[in-house]
Amino acid sequence: TPSLDEMVYIAQELERQNLNFPLLIGGATTSKAHTAVKIDLKYKNAVVHVNDASRAVNVVSSLLGDRNKEYVDDLKSEYSEFREKFLNRQVEKDYVSIEEARQNKFKIDWNNEEIFTPNQLGITVVENQDLRELLPFIDWSPFFRSWDLHGKYPQILEDEVVGAQAKELFKDAQVILKRILDEKLLTAKAIFGIFKANSNETDDILIFDENNDQKTKFITLRQQAQRSKGKDYLALSDFIAPESSGKTDYMGAFCVTTGFGTDELAQEYEKANDDYNAIMVKALADRFAEAYAEFLHKKVRTEYWGYANQENLTNEELIAEKYKGIRPAPGYPACPDHLEKHAIWDLLKVEENIGVYLTESLAMFPTASVSGYYFGSPHAKYFGLGKIAEDQLKDYSVRKGIALQEARKWLNPNLADGI
Structure with missing residues (x-):
């Protein structure tokens, strides 16, 4: 993500200005690999990846202690060794050309x-x-993980180690949940569209309106890491009928939000010095957003699109994605390009219609929002793109109409030489 590039820039600026305080790196998208390979080399002083906030106190204590120089030297040595091994592993991987990958696509x-x-x-x-309609679609397991309690709901409530804490947390959540529902404190909105679609020979998906006028195109990426003989190299465009077939296919796009009202309610608790419930509000808004995405996808499958009008799945089966079709999202493994959100926003006029907008780094605001695509093919499946080679990066930048440097910035984590 762009925030990772910003961390590299900060390290460079610390070095340029000859500053000498430690730089601690943390957050969901950070890693030891990125810290060692991309950041550590840019700054001669201590650079420390802290993978969990609970470790921050110990790290700072070591940096402030009598043996801090020894600690930093050991850390620099550890990162140097890690960097060498990591880069050696990267070199060992083989990639097929984008032409060969396309010849061996999923057919x-x-x-x-x-x-x-x-x-x-x-x-x-x-x-x-109505938020009450979304309640049966809530997946509570990620809620507990957001509080660093790991286990599957409802079994986690009886867990020998974290069960008591999980029960208390769940009880507190129900109190806030009841207030949100009774007082209608959060507003849920959605927009979605279903369109005629065809794929082309270069992994694009062309979207047409009812008059067959092209409205936009979604640019997909194809797996390139060498696979065993007979294995396909997947791209999302494989699941849409090609223009050459002479058939009209269909595809959807959507955005849902349950975030309107979240900040106001959280700020109410913050002003009362109740950070616990302020965080709780945001965690519940996130759960509602995911539940809304699940709820709406079901409505699309069974009613608006209707290809699964006989579907009758339990919530557990929905969470396990037992349904026909997929709803991948830009920024996730099958389509890691965040820039493709722009195509969804332009096609659906998301900001004008429901008020959800994209930030400079292409995060959605309100943050309790979910967006993505709808594929209805029974062959459609989730997959991870993995790393891609330089030839596909160049091909992508041309298809996207952006400079190669810009393409490299956004796809860096998925590049064969990226982190």
Whole structure:
């Protein structure tokens, strides 16, 4: 993400200005690899990756202690050794050319493939979704993980180690949840669209309106890390009928939010010095957003698109993604390019219709929001793109119409020579 590049820049500035205080690196997207390979070399003083906030006190104590020079020297040595091993591993991996990967893509017999015509095409806006309808779709397991309690709900409530703490947390959550529902403190909105679509030979998905005028294109990326013989090199475009098939296929895009009202409610608790419940509000808003994404996807599958109108799955089966079709999101393993959010926003007019906007680093605001694509093909499946080679990066920058340097910045974690 762009924040990782900013960390490298900060280290360079500390060095340029000849400053000498330690630099601690932390956050969900950070790693020892990125710290050792990208940041540590930029700054002669201490650079420490702190993978958990609970370790920060010990790290700072070591940096302030009598043996701090020894601690920093050991750390520099450890990162140097790690860096050498990491870079050696990267060199060992082989990649096929983008042409070869495309020749060995996932193939569907489109001549014999039945494509379901959606019940409704175009864009639909939902102004105020009832949160109570979303309750059965909440996946509580990530809620506990956000509080560093690991286990599957509801079993975690009886866990020998964290069960008592999990029960107390869940009880507190229900109190805030009840207030949110009773007082209607959060507003849920959504926008989605279902469109005619076809793929082309360069892994793009072309989106058309009901009059067959092209509205946009989604640029997908293809796996390139060498696979065993007979294995496919996947791209999301494989799940959409190609133009050459002569068939019209379909694809959807969406954005949901349950974040309106979250900041105001959290600030109310913060002003009362109640940080615990301020954090609780944000955690619950996030759970509602994911639940809304699950709820809306079901409505699309069974009603608006209708290709799964006989579906009857439990919440556990929904969480396990037992349904037909997928809803991958830009920034996630199958499509790690955050820039593609712009195409969704332009196609659906997301900000104009429901008020969710993209920040400079392409995060969504309100943060309790989810966006992505809808694929209805029974062949569609989730996968990880992995690393890509320089030839696909160049190909992508041309297709995207951006400078190679800009493409490298956004796709750095997925580059064969990136972190």
